[in-house]
Amino acid sequence: MKFIDEYRDAEAVKRYARAIRKIVTRPWTLMEICGGQTHAIVRFGLDALLPNEVTLAHGPGCPVCVTPIELIDKAIALAQREKLILCSFGDMLRVPGSSLDLLSAKAQGGDVRVVYSPLDALKIAKENPDSEVVFFAVGFETTAPANAMAVYQAKNYKIDNFSILTSHALVPPAMQTLLSAEGNRVQGFLAAGHVCAIMGEEEYHPIAEKYKVPIVITGFEPLDILEGVYLCVKQLEQGRHVVENQYIRSVPKQGNPHAQKVVREVFEVVTRKWRGIGPISQSGLGLKEEYQAFDADKRYSLQSIEAEESPDCLSGDILRGAIKPHQCPAFGKSCTPEHPLGAPMVSTEGACSAYYIHRRHTAPTPSICNP
Template sequence: MKYLDEYRDGRLAARLLREIERKVAHPWVLMEICGGQTHTIMRYGLDELLPSSIELVHGPGCPVCVTPASILDRAIELAQRDDVTLVSYGDLLRVPGTKIDLFSAKARGADVRMVYSPLDALRIARLNSNRKVVFLAVGFETTAPANAMAVYQAHREGLDNFFLLASHVLVPPAIRALAASPDNRVQGFIAPGHVCTVVGCSDYEDLVQEFHVPIVVGGFEPVDLLQAILGLVTQLEEGRAEFANEYTRSVSYRGNLEAQRILREVFEVADQSWRGLGEIPQSGLRLRGKFAAWDADKVFDLQVPQAEAPSACISAEILKGLQKPTDCSAFGSVCTPESPLGAPMVSSEGACSAYYQYRRHSLVTIQ
């Protein structure tokens, strides 16, 4: 896409790197929140081009990675019922639950189908009136409006065989939890551009004031991220903590008001469990009572115990920015995209997946 060429311009990137090197005089730890940003950093080797005093760590901005195993267990339990069709995005099929994943459930005969949109799930429900069609809906504020619209449309149509098994999470409460942690190392955050496109910027301004930490909205191309890093380094070196938006071609201060409207109508804010981070207050979305008839958690009797991550998996430490994927003894050997121990290895936005795809040969020796 030609309009993106300027954001991949090597000469502009080199100028930004020189400016960052000129500005930086102290060591700083910066976190990019979004998994898409992590993959850009790994793909273009931005972390290796930056001055050694700048450390990039990777946050919990991969929606599949933070979906708790208990949600996967509930989805698997539903998929194994004779009258249920479980519909999901492809990334989720390989994410391990406590015992198996959805792909394995499908191999054992469960009716599990992959789609690219919640509208596809609605279509499956319309065409299969004798089936209970459950759409496993995960993600941040970016994907929540489309899933809200699917429920809204099912309500309008009176489509009584369509259900949502939801695990939607919100980014600002996660940043709050990280910033408030006694283990926190992060001194500046690159906020996720796609999320801010939907919800705007005011919540991030509040976090800046609360924790006196700079936050800069960044995009997903190399120049976008270098601009965000330069903004953070400049603030930190000058002793400032402010909010800034370096992704103005997509993000406005108020965000997408229509998307926010459908979110408020269909969902309400609730406490939410995150894989690796535990329960974070007021960090999730659940269906409002008006839409209870389409809420899989309320319609189906699901008796699934709380799940724990495999002891060998350090995904929790990675999602908190405390360790890197290559710090894990299982990385690239016991844990691979074909046999993942944790969600960050299988998801297309996961940090472990990014390291495996772009960095494993240069950083580790595969056993």
């Protein structure tokens, strides 16, 4: 398929694997930020192509995975209300709350609907004026513009039966939290290309300078990822720490100013709790005061709902890159896609899901080529 096959070319991937082997002289640990990158690494066995000196740690780059468990419980509580329609992307339905997930709430009679855009939820609100409609707004910077536009239109078109349950997280503060943590071993980052397509690269320059780590904005195909690893290792070997853009075909330096404008109009930066990690200052988006009427958390007085994660789930260690999914004692045993303990096992971008699908019974081996 044009513009995909080119980035899965086995010979080109081999060349980058050989190039990395030629320049590496000591151990380095890199972290890919996005769960989509994690799935590509595991699916194609890209880590098995790398020399032993290069370790890839999987980061917290899955918005579904980092959504705190109490927000799942809040969404379930909304779904159980009469005359309320809860709209969500499909990947949230299997994420476990304290005792249920949204799919179970739907099976018990809740009006839970899968949509492909928050504007679909806004349309449902228009078509059902006698029902309240809540959109479960989960995501990083990538999905924030569409969610902001839905709230903006709801206010300006006076669609008063629409609101959003917000769980927006921002990537750069999480990177700083990981780098500041005791025992941090991450020495370079592969930044998420789709986040940077919205926000650009400006926010990453202070991080690279402060923590002396290279940051390479990277795409999601095998060739993208290995080129990103090569650029990152090259910087480390040369003692440099700057922001580079491997994903230039999709990421302009300034990002998308129009998307940024609508996000600034509707949202403000707030402290956000990350599942398995805890509260991170200035790492989330909340509705501004003039849009508070569309905040489902306040409209339905959900602030008192609290929850604790399963003590058997080590998703926090996995999301911080401290361990790999198969190193969790529950992996593939008490935690499976049919009976998950945590979000990374059922999210389409979750590291545990990737390992369960592609490595449950086998060691990592390259699937597209041999070095």
